[in-house]
Amino acid sequence: GIQVEQSPPDLILQEGANSTLRCNFSDSVNNLQWFHQNPWGQLINLFYIPSGTKQNGRLSATTVATERYSLLYISSSQTTDSGVYFCAVEPQGGSEKLVFGKGTKLTVNP
Amino acid sequence: DTGVSQNPRHKITKRGQNVTFRCDPISEHNRLYWYRQTLGQGPEFLTYFQNEAQLEKSRLLSDRFSAERPKGSFSTLEIQRTEQGDSAMYLCASSPLRVSEAFFGQGTRLTVV
Numbered sequence A: 001g002i003q004v005e006q007s008p009p010d011l012i013l014q015e016g017a018n019s020t021l022r023c024n025f026s027d028s029v030n031n032l033q034w035f036h037q038n039p040w041g042q043l044i045n046l047f048y049i050p051s052g053t054k055q056n057g058r059l060s061a062t063t064v065a066t067e068r069y070s071l072l073y074i075s076s077s078q079t080t081d082s083g084v085y086f087c088a089v090e091p092q093g094g095s096e097k098l099v100f101g102k103g104t105k106l107t108v109n110p
Numbered sequence B: 001d002t003g004v005s006q007n008p009r010h011k012i013t014k015r016g017q018n019v020t021f022r023c024d025p026i027s028e029h030n031r032l033y034w035y036r037q038t039l040g041q042g043p044e045f046l047t048y049f050q051n052e053a054q055l056e057k058s059r060l061l062s063d064r065f066s067a068e069r070p071k072g073s074f075s076t077l078e079i080q081r082t083e084q085g086d087s088a089m090y091l092c093a094s095s096p097l098r099v100s101e102a103f104f105g106q107g108t109r110l111t112v113v
Helices: none
Strands: A004-007 A010-014 A019-025 A029-037 A043-048 A052-056 A059-064 A069-074 A083-091 A104-109 B005-007 B010-013 B019-024 B031-037 B044-050 B053-057 B065-068 B075-079 B088-095 B108-112
Touching: A004 A083, A010 A019, A019 A029, A019 A083, A019 A104, A029 A069, A043 A052, A043 A059, A069 A083, B005 B088, B010 B019, B019 B088, B019 B108, B031 B075, B044 B065, B075 B088
Parallel strands: A010 A104, B010 B108
Antiparallel strands: A004 A019, A019 A069, A029 A043, A029 A083, A052 A059, A059 A069, A083 A104, B005 B019, B019 B075, B031 B044, B031 B088, B044 B053, B065 B075, B088 B108
8 A cells, every 4th residue: 555654753843943844655646634633632634735835824835746745844833833743645546545654743842 | 513523532441341432523524534543653544434335444443343424424433342452542534525635533532441
């Protein structure tokens, strides 16, 4: 099945710093989503981005489907950005499920 | 109704007992999914419904697990004869038909002692 790799696995920043999280996937996909998992375990939707670039406040994302990767940019990070960021893809070929990476754990220190 | 709702939020059970979780999707969403997440891992797919039809099941879903969505609205996930390895966060998600953007509930954290 499709493989989803996220890097880095862990990231520690000072408040105000910028960061880039990467998601590589091994096969063609119909869809790609980025999530932030809060300390209580809920997955919060950040972006639905099968291709192209989107921005939402301090966050933006770019997916280059032909090269099988996506990037999540966080600018001017805040302590509330801490948590685990997941990339999830829906493989082409009829399956409707999402396949998740292992996540990037982000810690933003004051 | 502004989101996916799961109940209970936490469940502690003794090994060998049966447990049932409920998921109420976003009301206009036809698709409903169950995932399981263990510590330090990303969620893993368990099963998927389109309306009341269960269209796909993962090999992770052993014969002790059963899921239903009887009227195409809420869904239940039952685990029979629980084992310690079943301890995990169980996540439900829903999405509309035309755009498969999934929205997740708060999850049910199961601890088997």
